[in-house]
Amino acid sequence: MSVSTVSRAFYPSAIIAAETRRIVLERANEIGYRPNPFAQSLITKKTQIVGMVVSDLTNPFYPDVMTKLTALLQQAGMNVMLASADTPEKLDEAVELLLTYQPDLMVVLATNLQSHAREKCEAVGAPVIFFNRLSADGLGYGVSCDNVEGGRQAADHLIDLGHRELAYVSAFPGASTNVERQRGFCDRTLERGLDTPQIIEAGLFSYEAGYEAGLSVKSLPRHPDGVLCANDILAIGFIEALQEGLGLDVPGDVSVVGYDNIAMAGWPSHRLTTIAQPLEQMMAATVSLARELAAERQVPQRILRIGPGELVERRTVRDRRKGKGA
Amino acid sequence: MSVSTVSRAFYPSAIIAAETRRIVLERANEIGYRPNPFAQSLITKKTQIVGMVVSDLTNPFYPDVMTKLTALLQQAGMNVMLASADTPEKLDEAVELLLTYQPDLMVVLATNLQSHAREKCEAVGAPVIFFNRLSADGLGYGVSCDNVEGGRQAADHLIDLGHRELAYVSAFPGASTNVERQRGFCDRTLERGLDTPQIIEAGLFSYEAGYEAGLSVKSLPRHPDGVLCANDILAIGFIEALQEGLGLDVPGDVSVVGYDNIAMAGWPSHRLTTIAQPLEQMMAATVSLARELAAERQVPQRILRIGPGELVERRTVRDRRKGKGA
């Protein structure tokens, strides 16, 4: 039996007698043969490799996404190669090393991939999918939930429960998630007839940044009674600063809402009210987008918007309506 | 200029005129040329790929290790490919897919890689390094800190501060870290003349398992005043169950010590006293071991033991000596 025939047995669309294929596959299974992917990709120019770019994983949202997404991509026959670094410069270098392996596409979980790194990926034929954010220049593919709507939901929830002085804890100003959540929250607050929320600049999506932001509440012109934080980990740091640093009670003095619904948000020590991201749907969308892109099919829609997710009520928001609570 | 010459320019040990090499490398840099790693590995049988196996990342210790280790390996010119899954069966499959890429070696961060998966890796020529644990059968390479000594340190600390009724919260019974920490803790407690600590079986290294273990304290024959948990995330769950579920005060009623010193342990909401792992050293040892193994040099020592790490005092242990504390 020739190499050609064996090769054809592994390609569902190849022209080969059904019986021949059966024999080949059976025997391959016996001796543990699999086509060498390096030789394959030398010919086909397809590698079945997806490059995954990660950086700041202090936000527990990402490790979870990274491993689940990896598992899903593997089930779809793709392998993920990782590029990781703590500074944008090193990350760039790591991406370049990764690109020598000619990934079919890249998935970016990092908030700090530079735009020219994206261009470099596309230059070597690897389209880039940004997960849970859009690229700074609006190019590349994006999978994201409806963050504007999520921000609006948070505003409605707080206002419905009688909050009148809102604030938003802002994270990395270049992150679309941050910008969109802020916009939804502020717009809705105005629509409901209240003043624009005060903005507290935390600068990053991290516990530490949230903690600092919490401490800065005491120097705010007006004392907020309801706060939306750009994400959960920020919210947790923020709340702890309020409690430990300023001696305030949450939700007694201030209500706080997070965003993401990471596992930790449900722990007894936090019980954070938060907007859950529709993670499963976002990952499923990413995987199917990845398959299309890897097959070099045309994908018309560059930005995939998944529904807004739901508000999960826990214990960091208090009902401040007259005649209710205390 | 021939392909042979160009090729030689990229191999430091190849015989080539210095001037020729300079010219080639310069031009390569100009046009962004890099040797195609697939074609290279087809010849050399080396891929510069290290396979990383992860599974349960609810323990924040691992995402941190994964990204830092990835960054370090990339700086050493290796690329990491990820295998991830939530069940041992799927993980096995993921490992097999990964193996088709013929990684030079594997690094295992997962606690649940089956032994025959390790054998399969070695069968295709990829040695396996277990990070922060040893394999179930004691084979493969291992990088681990001195967990026995760490357990002893915890016992000494608690006993020095007047604790008399110790307990150990045990995680996955098949994990060497768990077994060793338990042994050090129990042995030292006996040596100091106290009864063997009571063992609380949590079964896993997770917040939830810790929480369950905490609730089970009320049905223990003797009420413990000092507890070592197999790791931090377990300790955090354990403490929260004590506080929320049983209404106990930590450290007022019970002192708790963790293991790892993850970032969260230092947060104001936890302030967990814990044994820090010498993470930098463990990762550095892993990378240099990886380089040796990738170069197919002989590595005589299969288990690398890094120092025990230090006890970090925070606020979950109370001084119970007479005339002290309250």
Next chain:
DNA sequence: CTGAAAGCGCTTACAG
């Protein structure tokens, strides 16, 4: 020191 040639393990027109 450099170049021509063989060969790594595949896929894919092309002939039969």
Next chain:
DNA sequence: CTGAAAGCGCTTACAG
């Protein structure tokens, strides 16, 4: 439907 042949982009003896 199957096989022989070319070729993917490299490395490495071998000759010069």
